[in-house]
Amino acid sequence: MSALPPLDAWLSARRDHVEAALDRFLASLTEAPPAVTAAMRYSLLAGGKRLRPMLVLAASEACGTQLGLDPEQAEAVALPAACAIELIHTYSLIHDDLPSMDNDSMRRGRPTSHIVHGEALAILAGDALLTEAFTLLAREHTVDGVDRRALAERQLRAVRILAEAAGAIGMVGGQVLDLQAAAPGAAPLDRTSLAAMHARKTGALIRGAALAGATLAGADGPMIDAISAYGVSIGLAFQIVDDILDVEGASAELGKTAGKDAAAGKPTYPSIYGLHESRRLAAACVDEAVTTLARANLGGQLAAIARWVTARSH
Amino acid sequence: MSALPPLDAWLSARRDHVEAALDRFLASLTEAPPAVTAAMRYSLLAGGKRLRPMLVLAASEACGTQLGLDPEQAEAVALPAACAIELIHTYSLIHDDLPSMDNDSMRRGRPTSHIVHGEALAILAGDALLTEAFTLLAREHTVDGVDRRALAERQLRAVRILAEAAGAIGMVGGQVLDLQAAAPGAAPLDRTSLAAMHARKTGALIRGAALAGATLAGADGPMIDAISAYGVSIGLAFQIVDDILDVEGASAELGKTAGKDAAAGKPTYPSIYGLHESRRLAAACVDEAVTTLARANLGGQLAAIARWVTARSH
Numbered sequence: 001m002s003a004l005p006p007l008d009a010w011l012s013a014r015r016d017h018v019e020a021a022l023d024r025f026l027a028s029l030t031e032a033p034p035a036v037t038a039a040m041r042y043s044l045l046a047g048g049k050r051l052r053p054m055l056v057l058a059a060s061e062a063c064g065t066q067l068g069l070d071p072e073q074a075e076a077v078a079l080p081a082a083c084a085i086e087l088i089h090t091y092s093l094i095h096d097d098l099p100s101m102d103n104d105s106m107r108r109g110r111p112t113s114h115i116v117h118g119e120a121l122a123i124l125a126g127d128a129l130l131t132e133a134f135t136l137l138a139r140e141h142t143v144d145g146v147d148r149r150a151l152a153e154r155q156l157r158a159v160r161i162l163a164e165a166a167g168a169i170g171m172v173g174g175q176v177l178d179l180q181a182a183a184p185g186a187a188p189l190d191r192t193s194l195a196a197m198h199a200r201k202t203g204a205l206i207r208g209a210a211l212a213g214a215t216l217a218g219a220d221g222p223m224i225d226a227i228s229a230y231g232v233s234i235g236l237a238f239q240i241v242d243d244i245l246d247v248e249g250a251s252a253e254l255g256k257t258a259g260k261d262a263a264a265g266k267p268t269y270p271s272i273y274g275l276h277e278s279r280r281l282a283a284a285c286v287d288e289a290v291t292t293l294a295r296a297n298l299g300g301q302l303a304a305i306a307r308w309v310t311a312r313s314h
Numbered sequence: 315m316s317a318l319p320p321l322d323a324w325l326s327a328r329r330d331h332v333e334a335a336l337d338r339f340l341a342s343l344t345e346a347p348p349a350v351t352a353a354m355r356y357s358l359l360a361g362g363k364r365l366r367p368m369l370v371l372a373a374s375e376a377c378g379t380q381l382g383l384d385p386e387q388a389e390a391v392a393l394p395a396a397c398a399i400e401l402i403h404t405y406s407l408i409h410d411d412l413p414s415m416d417n418d419s420m421r422r423g424r425p426t427s428h429i430v431h432g433e434a435l436a437i438l439a440g441d442a443l444l445t446e447a448f449t450l451l452a453r454e455h456t457v458d459g460v461d462r463r464a465l466a467e468r469q470l471r472a473v474r475i476l477a478e479a480a481g482a483i484g485m486v487g488g489q490v491l492d493l494q495a496a497a498p499g500a501a502p503l504d505r506t507s508l509a510a511m512h513a514r515k516t517g518a519l520i521r522g523a524a525l526a527g528a529t530l531a532g533a534d535g536p537m538i539d540a541i542s543a544y545g546v547s548i549g550l551a552f553q554i555v556d557d558i559l560d561v562e563g564a565s566a567e568l569g570k571t572a573g574k575d576a577a578a579g580k581p582t583y584p585s586i587y588g589l590h591e592s593r594r595l596a597a598a599c600v601d602e603a604v605t606t607l608a609r610a611n612l613g614g615q616l617a618a619i620a621r622w623v624t625a626r627s628h
Contacts, residue, residue, distance in 0.1 A: 032482035036490045040482065095441060100433035119414035120493055123437065124486050127409060130441065131481035134448050138474035149463060156470045160452035167445035168346035168354065172438050176350045179434055 007304040011054055017075070018053045019045070021083050025136060032128075039117045039125035040132075044090045046108045051238070052089050052209040053082035054305060059213030059227055062293075062300035067218045069146070076143040077151060077216045081158050084133040085209050088166050091129035092205075094122055096175065130166070134159060150218070158212040165208030174201025182266060189267045198239040199232070206238060207231030210302075226296035230289045234306050237285035240278050241310050243268035247275065282310045321618040325368055328396075331389070332367045333359070335397050339450060346442075353431045353439035354446075358404045360422045365552070366403050366523040367396035368619060373527030373541055376607075376614035381532045383460070390457040391465060391530045395472050398447040399523050402480050405443035406519075408436055410489065444480070448473060464532070472526040479522030488515025496580060503581045512553040513546070520552060521545030524616075540610035544603045548620045551599035554592050555624050557582035561589065596624045 004010075022044055029037050056078050064074030097104040097112040098119065105115050114122035137159050142148055164170055177197040181189050189197060210231040214224055247270045269278040289306040293299075318324075336358055343351050370392050378388030411418040411426040412433065419429050428436035451473050456462055478484055491511040495503050503511060524545040528538055561584045583592040603620040607613075 029482050032487045033490045033494070035494065036482050036487060091441075095437060098434075098437065100437065120412075121490065123409060123412065123414065124490055124493075127405075127440075127444065128482040128486040130444060131477050131486060134473055134477035135481055138470050138477060140474075149467060152467045152470050153463065156452050156466050156473070159448055159470070159473055160454075163445050163448035163452060167449055168343050168350050168442040172442040172445060173346045173350060176347045176435065176438055179438075180347070180349065 004299075004301065004304075007301055007308060010301050010304075011308075014054060014057050014075070015050050017079065018050055018057075018082050018086065021079055022086065025083060025132070029132075035117075035121060036125055036128055039113060039121050040129055042116060043094050043107075043113050043125065044087065044129065046110060048108060050086060051305075051309070052085045052205060055206065055209040055231075055234075055302075056082040056085055056213035056216075058301040058305055059210040060217040061213075062298045062302050063214045063219040063223055063227065064217035065300060066223070066297065069217055073143055073145055074217055077141075077146060077154075078213045080136045080139060080141060081162070081212045081216055084136040085162060085205065085212065087129045087133040087136065088162065088171075089205060091126040091133075092166075092171055092175070094126040094129070098122065101175075101179070133162070137162065151216075154216050154218065157215050161211050161215060162205075162208050165204040165211075170200055170204035170208070171202075174198070174204065177201070178266075191272060194267050194269075194272065195236070198236065202239045202242075203232060203235030206235035210234075223296060223298070226292050226298060229292045230298075230302060230306070233285045233289035233292065234309050237282045237289070237306070238309050240269045240282040240285070241312055243270055244275065244278055244282070245312065247271075286310050318613075318615065318618075321615055321622060324615050324618075325622075328368060328371050328389070329364050331393065332364055332371075332396050332400065335393055336400065339397060339446075343446075349431075349435060350439055350442055353427060353435050354443055356430060357408050357421075357427050357439065358401065358443065360424060362422060364400060365619075365623070366399045366519060369520065369523040369545075369548075369616075370396040370399055370527035370530075372615040372619055373524040374531040375527075376612045376616050377528040377533040377537055377541065378531035379614060380537070380611065383531055387457055387459055388531055391455075391460060391468075392527045394450045394453060394455060395476070395526045395530055398450040399476060399519065399526065401443045401447040401450065402476065402485075403519060405440040405447075406480075406485055406489070408440040408443070412436065415489075415493070447476070451476065465530075468530050468532065471529050475525050475529060476519075476522050479518040479525075484514055484518035484522070485516075488512070488518065491515070492580075505586060508581050508583075508586065509550070512550065516553045516556075517546060517549030520549035524548075537610060537612070540606050540612060543606045544612075544616060544620070547599045547603035547606065548623050551596045551603070551620070552623050554583045554596040554599070555626055557584055558589065558592055558596070559626065561585075600624050 026037055026041050057075055060078035061071055061074040093107060094113045096102050097107055098114055104112055106112065113125060117125065137155060141151060141155065143151065174197055178201055180186060181197065207228060210227045214227040219227065246268060273281065286306045290303045293303050340351055340355050371389055374392035375385055375388040407421060408427045410416050411421055412428055418426055420426060427439060431439065451469060455465060455469065457465065488511055492515055494500060495511065521542060524541045525538065528541040533541065560582060587595065600620045604617045607617055
């Protein structure tokens with residue numbers, strides 16, 4: 001087995017493929033009103049780390065290696081899902097930023113969608129991104145050397161995984177809990193409620209990304225269980241680090257207004273556990289994720305991605 | 315072959331099944347925050363004719379009869395999709411009613427979602443309904459006597475059909491065109507643009523309903539083409555009748571504020587073609603739909619449903 005390429009090179013090549021595929025997808029919507037595709041494009045191609053698509057591709061590669069897929073096949077089976085999850089993530093940012101939600105005017109260093117396109121078109125661009133994610137997931141898809149019917153079954157499972165991760169028991173549910181906690185007069189979240197809110201709002205889609213990639217590569221049973229546990233751990237690590245960055249005021253790294261959660265009186269990991277203990281917790285999550293992978297003999301870039309998630313906070 | 319049951323009895327039995335399945339689905343979301351399921355329930359179980367679910371089930375039955383399914387199998391393969399399309403339709407109503415869109419305060423004789431739950435929760439309830447539609451479509455589904463893998467492939471096709479019908483080239487695209495036409499200073503829509511807007515905003519999902527039902531029953535090729543043409547015709551008939559009802563001020567029948575489109579200066583079929591010609595056009599669409607069915611030997615309730623759609627205007 002050849003040595004792994006360094007994470008940076010791996011990410012950079014995969015990001016290029018995802019950006020190109022996203023661009024092709026938007027360009028394929030020729031029958032849509034130009035106003036809506038322009039608004040979709042504005043938010044979708046605004047840069048960003050593409051963490052979730054990278055997780056889809058890394059999980060597909062790690063599981064695919066064990067299941068007889070070569071790296072090209074592993075990427076090909078999972079690329080549409082990698083794009084789809086970025087559509088879902090982007091829609092959630094547009095809707096979260098709306099005046100009636102978090103009322104944010106800046107995102108990734110640029111004015112938010114409703115500032116640029118107006119509220120109505122921002123809502124509709126979000127709706128379109130969410131809907132088109134499922135077009136992408138369900139498109140007829142053939143990959144050389146992979147049974148078409150087996151792949152169709154896996155695609156259907158990926159639809160279910162991502163719909164559940166994004167829906168009422170997942171991401172949307174988490175946003176509702178967040179709104180309720182921020183309402184005037186609401187009791188502050190305790191540790192358990194904070195973790196439960198984040199597990200839904202951020203964690204569910206991160207776990208869903210890894211699960212969808214693994215599923216599309218053909219993973220089942222114990223391999224899926226390991227990927228699921230990995231996803232839960234790094235989802236939590238990601239949120240803790242996000243909270244730390246918010247406190248440390250690293251607006252540039254965060255790509256949004258720092259200190260905002262603290263200013264809004266929202267509970268964060270540092271506000272509940274302190275900065276030192278928050279860093280320790282995030283590192284423990286990463287250790288847990290890496291141990292889980294090792295136990296399941298899952299290699300590839302998943303461990304490096306877990307470390308990358310927390311490296312942001314140093 | 316036994317005589318068809320009268321449409322009313324057929325609809326009434328199917329509606330009961332759909333209402334019960336929708337209720338069971340909402341009740342299954344036990345891990346979701348109660349606030350979001352309550353908001354979903356408020357709009358989803360608000361009555362209504364359930365036209366789109368009825369089209370899913372009628373198309374499945376009509377095609378299934380030719381493909382060796384008995385009526386119970388035809389209903390069983392299509393019931394989750396019948397529910398899913400009502401979730402999609404309901405989400406679109408909630409978002410259309412928002413202050414930044416049509417700013418409607420009444421719907422089906424009750425205050426709209428954002429009036430009752432606030433704007434943020436209304437947006438999120440809509441997002442959840444749209445997302446959960448795909449959970450429903452992709453759920454593992456077994457029907458006695460139907461090959462599980464074949465059904466999974468058809469489910470994946472139904473996901474694609476409904477995502478395309480609801481997305482940027484379909485319903486959301488139509489809503490964007492509608493918004494643009496209603497903007498201050500916008501040129502009034504001509505006949506072609508009006509038809510194109512409606513084909514997306516209302517027509518795409520109505521056609522998608524019929525196509526999804528047919529697909530889940532196993533239809534392919536010419537049968538799908540006939541169902542598609544049928545769906546286009548009754549989608550247009552439905553919109554013309556809706557416009558006629560708006561002019562005639564039949565608020566009770568319409569379930570929303572009548573005269574609103576005319577008051578907003580929106581072009582309608584009666585405002586462009588006159589009332590008499592609009593009625594003739596709607597009737598011609600129904601004739602066309604019925605002829606298409608007959609040519610493809612498709613029986614069942616589809617023809618009766620086409621007539622029911624326009625009967626509302628008399």
